[in-house]
Amino acid sequence: MPLNSLHYTIGPAIAVAATAMLVAVCRWVFAPNRTRGNKYTAKSYGDFGMLVPVATLRTSTEAARLRQLLRQHGIRSTSGAAPPGPIQVNADGNIRRHYVSGWHVMVFPEDSMRARAVVAGTDRDWA
Template sequence: MAPVAGLQYLVGPVIVFAVLAGLALFLRWAFGSGDRPRPPSDDGLLARVATTSSREAALALRAVLSDAEIRSTIRFPGPHRVEVLVFPEDAARARELAASFPAE
């Protein structure tokens, strides 16, 4: 009977390790940050008013919009592309300001 008792001490840690490995794989699958591209037309509740090629130009446009009391944010959909987004009710005024904004 001694070999059976020794086997119990080996089976327990193996089961614990298998459960933890399975949990780790599940969590990686569930919460992984995979490179899932967003659909190009999915702006959610925001409206796109401008697209620039540099972060600095987008931040400068955001400053102009902020001075006009228009809330805005930026998004980086790809390399060398920055989009300025605003709420739909401010989109018309924001587009006017963006059109008068000096080109890069």
């Protein structure tokens, strides 16, 4: 069987083509801008996992003060930046909320009633 230079180039050419195809597939699968799973992401629908928001405040210092108050009542809490929302208008036509961002103070569902009572300023014990 005679060997020529073509036999020596077919093997490496197949290896290079297979590697290029693997690289292209990996770049497509692991691309950072590709949405995976559900198209309704947590960012657009305010999914906080197991946590329930009990208050939305304008600054992080206000959120920290409320978290300290909740901690004094034995309620675990956390805060996170809230995405800016639409302008809300009440029934009289007055603007209730402008298009601003804020800070959510969030607690676990079993503590939400007590946390809301603390936020409202009532002394009722929900335990």
